[in-house]
Amino acid sequence: MIRLHNVSKTYHLKGSRDGAPPGVIEALKNVDLHVPQGQIHGVIGLSGAGKSTLIRCVNLLERPTAGSVFVDGQELTGLSGGALNQARHRIGMIFQHFNLLTNRCVFDNVALPLELMGMKRAAIRERVAPLLELVGLADKADQYPARLSGGQKQRVAIARALASRPRVLLCDEATSALDPQTTGSILALLRDINRKLGLTILLITHEMEVVKSICHRVSLISDGELVEEADVGDFFTAPRTRLGREFLNDFLQLEPPRALIERLEAAPGEHTHPVVRLAFSGDAVSTPLISRLARECGVDVSILQAKVESIQERTLGLMIAELIGTSGETARAVDYLETHDLHVEVLGHVQRDD
Ligand SMILES: Nc1ncnc2c1ncn2[C@@H]1O[C@H](COP(=O)(O)OP(=O)(O)OP(=O)(O)O)[C@@H](O)[C@H]1O
Ligand SMILES: [Mg+2]
Structure with a gap:
């Protein structure tokens, strides 16, 4: 469902930075990744490893410097303009800080992508109501984001991401701003959506708890490279890289x-x-x-x-x-x-x- 082939991303900066050649940051290096339909795939790595760059390359919020990106059988790296926008309807995304519009109520936040697609008001109503039901916010349709808790805001963002009926959901540190209990309820919702809708989920995180609770498979990213990939059970049993063992030992506190x-x-x-x-x-x-x-x-x-x-x-x-x-x-x-x-x-x- 998601396939990255030899994807690299290089940023050129005006100033120079320590360690790297002046002004050049190789944020992704020859990344290959395949996430089959219906799978929840986690990418875990330390801060600055390239996680956000990776996930933003999937929907071309960042255009890879080299390599190709396929989603649902279509090569996105071959598209631009209207065709790319059209293809993006099949990809939903949620963020760490929810990115809701504060001057729109819950209903109108979820409706926004549908309005942009030119959908009629009645059709929008039919689409949004069950989504609010799905994320447990049917009674909050008229509230504004300022009145919502972090977990509720992320539920709105999830409903909005699902509005265009995507085949793929991208999650960029979606629970990092939430307390452990709320994190648990958002992860349970994502698992539920994955099962009910057969949605393929790619999520990036720096928390092993997230990988442990919902991912089927996990990749480890370090310095722009995917250094290890495994089924989650196998990863927790026997990580193959030193970084993998460090993540696991930190998480399990088993020394x-x-x-x-x-x-x-x-x-x-x-x-x-x-x-x-x-x-x-x-x-x-x-x-x-x-x-x-x-x-x-x-x-x-x-x-x-x-x-x-x-x-x-x-x-x-x-x-x-x-x-x-x-x-x-x-x-x-x-x-x-x-x-x-x-x-x-x-x-x-x-x-x-x-
Ligand atoms: N727009 C940009 N311009 C220049 N450099 C960038 C840009 N975005 C990211 N980088 C650099 O690319 C590298 C990877 O950044 P990225 O944000 O993908 O890491 P991350 O794993 O998501 O980190 P974090 O866990 O802190 O969110 C970092 O060195 C970062 O400074
Ligand atoms: Mg990031």
Whole structure:
């Protein structure tokens, strides 16, 4: 439904900036992205990574310097003027700060894109009323934005974005200005819209919570490049890049105790034991694997941290543990865990005092 092929975006500035060649910022570098119909795809990255530039290139609010953009089978980068405007009706967008018109009531904000399309008043009324119903604001049609909470304003923006019956919804940090509870209700609404209308959603965020709660798939952007892409369950189980692991560890707060980190050695020694990070899902969550591990491999397991997360419909168990035994026993224990579909990462080795 959305396809970016080798998209780059370079900004030319008048002044020069540290690090980059004078006056040139490569905000996107050779980005390839495919979001199939009906999917919710998240792009996560640090501030300045190029997230907004990426999403604005999808509807050509920014025109890519190179590469092509396809939405719903049509190449937008080949269009301009009226044809591009027409194609944009199939793409809705919502923003961090809602971008509502303060001098228009809720109804008229949602009606605006339809007025611009030249739709008749009666047809507009028929289109807007069910949208306000959908976003839970049927009783607020006559209110002005100043009287609404942040969550309500974003609901108006969502209804407005859906007014032209788009096939795709772009969300630029749509919940970043909202408190956690309101964020939850807006994400639930987006999930609901995705299911009910089969709408394809591309969202960008710097919050793992957003990725965890509604995305099917996630890409990581760093310095204008997509550096990792995965199904969300796989990403939370085992991110492949260092940046991915940093995002995940920050989010889960799952690190060995500081005192132990300081004692971690990269290579195994004669009297050291491995410290491992285990991630498991599916059947492994409800199987008593740790006690079996102790019995079958003869190791002791010291659990340093553990938590269970729900990601989409999957339950994911995460644990940091020290495996205590001879090097043969601990190697066998790692094998045992891997053959039982656990993801095992050896964080380092620690010297035992006893
Ligand atoms: N219109 C512009 N002119 C010049 N440089 C720009 C422009 N827009 C973005 N940039 C630069 O491009 C890079 C990527 O910016 P972008 O806004 O896409 O990042 P972002 O990931 O959305 O960041 P944030 O999380 O802070 O919103 C930054 O270095 C930014 O300064
Ligand atoms: Mg941004």
